[in-house]
Each structure stands twice: as structure tokens, then as C-alpha cells.
Amino acid sequence: MAEMIATRVAYGRALARLGAQRGDVVVLDADLSKSTMTHEFAKAYPERFVQMGIAEQDMMGTAAGLAAAGKVAYASTFAMFAAGRAYDQVRNSICYSNLNVKICATHAGLTVGEDGGSHQCLEDIALMRVIPNMKVFVPSDAVLTEWLVRQVADVSGPVYVRLGRPAVPVIYHPEQRFELGKAVTLREGSDVAIVACGVMVARALDAADILAQQGISARVLDMFSIKPIDAEAIDGAAAHCGAIVTAEEHSVIGGLGGAVAEAVTSGICVPVERVGVNDRFGKSGKPDQLMEVYGLTAKAVAEAAMRAIARKR
């Protein structure tokens, strides 16, 4: 059984360590620091922590001002409020000027659980990736999250990192090497490729196991870098496997599935099946229960793989 760590917990740890390494890092939060885990940084570096209160629009604007004055500003709140409530501020105050603001949004997707549909942001990948200058990353585990949080400090310009609430399996060895813009091939395969991000990566690996039992060889890619997307890896998957399944804890419209479909239509055209939330709002429930009800399971991914294979010409 893999160790279980929430990506937001890994974020909090990495951010506190980054604070020691870089004096130009400042952190902003909107009254959720104990949930987003920025409170660890706040405790260690109170002079560089800016508590904004429940004011996400002001937080994004203040982060823009800090960045304009030379700081690397990490701004955190729930995904719903970062990408939804403060959209115009993210676009006009941060991205339009290509400012060094790293939006690390937690509690994304259905796995928020009991808080319900108002808090389960299923649109943020779509909203963020469409803005020029913005880069979008969705880490699948704690190891990748810690690497990303350090790495994006060196990226020039705005970044959106999507993090989750519940503990998720650790997938990577601590020594694993990553590269921004490059997918990680977690499993080689030749009949179908599963391109996943976030919490769906672990389920994609389970789906590959299910498919293997039926004699189907599935490649599994962790497409944590949604923008820039790894078009080369998608082309490789299309050329080698001939069919693709995407899997994300997000609307099937405009997120990873959308990005992969766009890449496929400008590259090697193969069938693409998208697993995600089918243009619906979330509801209250336990995280695993919701993932089941909304069809975000290993079984659903394996079934989508069969459909994709059946569509091969």
C-alpha cells in the first residue's frame, strides 16, 4: 500500500522550505491558510506572509503589485475562488502583464467532498489555460508537488498549480526527475494510451492493470503539465497506440481532455475518449463516493479505453 499524502500538504511543506532558500518569496492567503497549508510558511516567515482576509480579488491584485515590485508571490485559496471569483484580476492584473505570481489553488474538483457543488471547482483548468502567459500544472502526488512548487519559482510569469484536499497515493520515488512541459511515462503500452492528471493518475495505473488482465496493453502518461502541453508525448502515444483516453477530475469540456483533443487534431488524428465530469455540477458526499457516482474510477477509464480501441480504424 502506497503512502498517502495530500498534494496540499506537500505544497505547505515545500513552500516553507522554499522560504528558507529564497528571500524574494512572499505568500498570500485569503483566510484559508490552515486548509491550503500556507500556515507553515506563515509561522516560519511571518514578515513575508500577507494575510488578505476573505478577499480573493484583492489578493490577486496585491500579489500582482508585490510581483511588480520584484517579489515572487505565491497566492493560495480554494480553486473555486482563485480561478472563478478572481478571474478578471488573474487575467488583467497578473497575466496581461506577465507578472511573477504563482497561484497555488487547493481543494480542486469533486474530492472537496462534503462541502458540495458550490466549492467543487470543475472548470479551473479550462479557465486558467485559456489566458495568454499563464502556465497550468496539475500534480498527481506529493513528490511531484514538492518539485513543482520549487520549480515554478524559477519560471518567469504567472503559473496556476492545481492541488487537492484528500490524501492521495505517493506515485513517485523521491529521486524521480521531472521536466516542465514533459509528461511522465509511467507505463509503456501499445494498444491504447491513458493520459491523466492529478488524482486520476493513480486510477489510470489501476485501469492499466484492469486492461492488462484482458490482454490489452495500455501506456500511462502523467500529463501534469497541461500548459505547456507535451504535444510530442501525445503524438508518440497516437502513433504508437492508435487511441487515447484522457482522465481528469474536471469537466470534460476545456480541461486536460480538451487540451489533448486540440493537440491530437493538430497532430496525429486518433480516437480520443474523455473521462471527466460530464458537464454537471458536483454535490455533497464522501470524496470516493463522488468519484464513483461521477464515473471517475479505474473501471470507467478502462471502459473508455475499450471504446477508444473499438473506434480505431
Place this chain on the structure above:
Amino acid sequence: MPRVILRSHEELEEAARRIRKHIIRMTGSAGSGHPGGSLSAADIVTVLYMNEMNYRPEEPDWPGRDRFVLSKGHAAPVLYAALAEAGFFPVDDLLTLRQWGSHLQGHPDMRSTPGVEMSTGSLGQGLSAACGMAIAAKIDGQPWRVYALVGDGEMQEGQIWEAAMTAAHRRLDNLVTFIDHNGLQIDGTCEEVKSMRNPGARFAAFGWHVMEIDGHSIPQIMDALAKARQVKGAPTCIVARTVKGKGVSFMENQVGWHGTAPKADQVEQALRELDEAGAGEGGGN
């Protein structure tokens, strides 16, 4: 080009007239833009760039500079005119306003124009950015100051009040915000559209140090800025009573001149009026 500092009221009044003339020529040449709210802010922006603020036009990114954020970004012409007068770029560039290929975008773009500190235009956002800059100066223990200009109509945006809370809560005494209180917005008077009566009392209630002045009086603007430097532990709000379209008879207090450019004959008349006002006050060009 070295920094020019104007100290006498007469010199500053003359500079404000030059800036008003630039605004008229620029918007006339562009065929679009926002002359009314640019003219109402001309005296404030003139004092900031020609007297109050510390900066190096030859080194726009000098870290020790004071920052100005034009939160009411549609008044870009007054900012561009001041930056040109201050030597950040040639005055001739002003006539390229809003044209394809020009560094002078319809609303301020910090990545296009030397001297622009923050991209603005979507109303309500500039004051937050100004707070962020002031917080950065505090974190680093730097003495540079931050100035913002907010429109009275703009105060209808909720984010202004979020930022007002932030500045007071964090005791940003290195931040001065002017309210360009000209009383007009696109659909009518602020009073009709959504009353923003007594903005000073509102800011005072949020914990700001508030002063009210005639926003067209150079001595009063200078005096308020000097007093703001003495304020400790709170941000300063200077409510500047202004006249939209100030200095051009047919534009003054006319709602219609918010976002309409003057035609050629109107440009001529406006420039003539501004010249005559200058001559009348013993100024000139």
C-alpha cells in the same frame, strides 16, 4: 534625459496646461479615448510627476523609484502626457495613441510603455496592486512611496473597498490615494448612477487618514502631499474635488465627454482656450 523638478506654482500650472494640451491633441489624433477624466486629473498627475515623485526617466526600472498606479486606467492620456513631459519617451510619441504598433495602448500597459508601473483598465484593480507595491516596500524596509489615483465612479467596484481594508489593516503609510471626485460617470452623474456621496467619510471609516482639497489647486495638491508624508501608521486618501473636462469650456461637467474624442475644430478651440488661460495667468508656452 535627466529628471526635471518644477518647484514654483507657476511652472507647475504651466506644465499642467501643457499636459492638458497633449490630452486634447492625443485624443483628437486617435479619434477615440477619454478626455474628460484625463483633464480632471491633470493637475494631480502633474504635481506627482513634476514635483512630488522620485524617479529616473533614463532608468524606468530603478528599484528606488516612487510608483504611481493609475487605477482609473481609461485616463491613460493624462499618464502618457506626464510620462512624456517627464522624459520617459519623446513627446512626439503621444500622437500615436491607440494606433496599431504604438507603445501607447488604449489603457495603460506596463509591458508596452516605459514608466507605466501597472497595467490597468478593468476598473477597481489598481488600488490592490498599489497596496502590493507598498507592502513590498515595507517588507524590504525601503523608503520609496506609492501613489494611486482612483475615480469616484470606480469606487462602485467592490475591490476598491477590499483594498481600502488591506491598506488600513496593514498601516500602509507609504501609500497615498487620490480620489478624482469629478462626480460624473458614463451613464450620468455618480449621484444618479449609484451615489458615492462623501467618499472621504467612507475612507475615514475604513481607517484612512483623509484630506479634502480642490483638485485643481496646485498649492493645495502640494500641501496635501507634504502633509501625507507626515502621516504615520495609516494610508492617506486625498479626496480631490475636480471638474470633468477641466480647462476646456465645452467639455467641463459634460457627461458626454467621458469617452468621446474631440473633432479637429474642437481640438483647435480647446487648444486656443488653454493657451488663452495660460496667457491670462501670465504663463504661456
